[in-house]
Amino acid sequence: MAVLKVIEILANSDTGWEDAAKKAVSEASKSVKNIKSVYINEQSATVEDGKIKNYRVNVKITFEVK
Incomplete structure (x- = not known):
């Protein structure tokens, strides 16, 4: 069984x-x-002068603990 962490x-x-x-x-x-x-x-995203200036993501990363 693998142990995973987020x-x-x-x-x-x-x-x-x-x-x-x-x-x-x-x-x-x-x-x-x-x-x-x-x-x-x-x-x-942030908007400036009617255009997207910066894209942002909130991600969850899963990795295996050994």
Whole structure:
């Protein structure tokens, strides 16, 4: 039986939600090993002058504890 743990990460990007999610996984993988999945919990964006300025994601990252 595997033991899994979930952490929550907030990340942002100037280009899109997908890029923000990739940044979250990339940053988490610097200190967390055995990442198994990512769940996009929330998406939001900041708007300036009628245009999206920054994309934000709140993700849950699941990893195996060995």
